[in-house]
Amino acid sequence: MVGSPYKHGTTMAQKSLLSPWAANIAPSPTLAVDAKAKALKAEGKDVCGFGAGEPDFDTPGFIKEACAKALQDGQTKYCPAPGLPALRKAVAEKYGRDNNMPGIEPAQVVVSPGGKYSCYLALLSVCGPGDEVIIPAPFWVSYPEMVKLTGATPKIVFAGDEQGFKITPEQLKAAITPQTKLFILNSPSNPTGAIYTPAEIEALVQVAIEADILIMSDEIYEYLLYDGVTHLSPASLGPEAAERVITVAGFSKTFSMTGWRLGTLVAPPAIAKAVASLQSQTSSNATTFAQFGALAALEQPEKAKAAIAEMLAVFDTRRLKLLDGLNAIDSVTCQRAQGAFYLFPNISALGLSADDFASRILEEKLVAVVPGGGFGAEGYMRLSYATSDEVIDKGLVRLTEFCAELAK
Ligand SMILES: Cc1ncc(COP(=O)(O)O)c(C=O)c1O
Incomplete structure (x- = not known):
């Protein structure tokens, strides 16, 4: 000190x-x-x-109605810091249903006030001084700043339009040092809209497994896909992947809920527990009645x-x-x-x-x-x-x- x-x-x-x-x-x-x-x-x-x-x-009407009902019903108090138990369970089920990640326990889920805060807590839970974090560029503006707030050092790896704004496994491998703690993957990407194919994601995850580093996979745009492309969650690629991936997402972009401030995080149990503790000391829970709206979105998948x-x-x-x-x-x-x-x-x-x-x-x-x-x-x-x-x-x-x- x-x-x-x-x-x-x-x-x-x-x-x-x-x-x-x-x-x-x-x-x-x-x-x-x-x-x-x-x-x-x-x-x-x-x-x-x-x-x-x-x-x-x-925001779709059925989501707003569920939130309004919760407000009327008096859901105006604190709830458990990592989120409403029913919502954590619904998020865990969503990952089994939509992302080929069966067996997620509600205890691995944390609901936060916005995906931005989910990202920050994900980074804060595992990164600190002396660590390096690999960030592919073009990147979402907040990643380097958040990494710096943890005391870790951002390491930028650039991929221009000639490579579809996607870094290659070779680039990732070359950027890894003994200090590398985590690699940030954001597909679909803000700002480029680029999507890594399932094969490309598999190859990057393989590099992370071999180098024994963590991945923060920011999947906040996972449902906004065009031209028939598909989304693959890195954590779905087997146990070796699941134990090193923190999956971050949220309701803002998928359901036009930017002002609601609701993000989600799914992580291995020890990381999820640390994130819940960080959240309990820095923000308590995401807004209680807002979480009932998110619950409606997940419990009525057809709508x-x-x-x-x-x-x-x-x-x-x-x-x-x-x-x-x-x-x-x-x-x-x-x-x-x-x-x-x-x-x-x-x-x-x-x-x-x-x-x-x-x-x-x-x-x-x-x-x-x-x-x-x-x-x-x-x-x-x-x-x-x-x-x-x-x-x-x-x-x-x-x-x-x-x-x-x-x-x-
Ligand atoms: C890549 C990415 N991740 C996370 C977020 C956070 O979204 P929010 O905090 O609104 O849930 C955004 C919002 O712009 C984003 O573009």
Whole structure:
């Protein structure tokens, strides 16, 4: 332990106000772009927002009704820190039913206030100073910051569009050192929408098994799939995989429940127990009556499936429209993403940085996009198609105009 640099009587003005963790943390660039776009909209400006990472649909009615009933019934108190027992059981059953992970015990499940918190607690439960965590880039903006908050060191492995934004087993192997504790896998991916095939996942898991490292598999977009692709949970690949995978997911993206703040985590018993303890000391439980809504979503899989299918059909049409529109712009190329609700075009041929592109197009054309830098990928930008057809149509016209003006 390093001794305190401060003598008795040191004033706050002489100390650094912020802790080393707070002083070094970057704010979320995606939330920042969204906030700027919303502020411009509030001024009456006609902004085309492609920044938001949330579905633009309402939460399905049967889920809202279950939550409203719970509220009316007085479910307004604390519940056990790791979640309502019935919800933990329903989550365990869901993994048996949908993810080929039979035999999950409710004790292996923790329900948290949001998938973001599930990720953070997953990392905090197993990573600490001296550890390295391998993060494939482009990555979700929060992973490196969360890893740093545990005291561990992020180790970024880049995969550009020429390799479909997916790292190879060779890249993973090359990045592993004796300090490596964990590897983060996020499929479908935010920000690229890329999906690892089952064979690709198997190969990466095999590397993790051989090197004896853990995996945090963030599957929050697991149901948002297009072109007939399938999702594979790494933890389903047998006991050797299951004992090293922490599976994180949640209700935000699948059921348009971003504001409900409900995430889930499934882990080997010792890790789940540690996560439950961390949660009990830092947030207690996720909102009790909200968990009844999530329970309805899992206990009525037919209704849930229908609600997801309806949303997916709309997303798919928008995805293809945006994809075609982007690829029709000179000097812009965009991969056909098959998951989530993001496209991640390469704009490096336009001759200005992604940061400049994003700030200029917002100011000059009122189009909000998120520059790739925050995702560890300069030369790209993220567009979310969780927005209306009207915004996509209008936004594409403005993007095309802007890029044509740049080329002049
Ligand atoms: C990859 C990924 N993981 C986790 C989350 C967390 O979602 P939430 O905290 O809304 O459940 C998000 C949200 O943007 C995400 O994109």
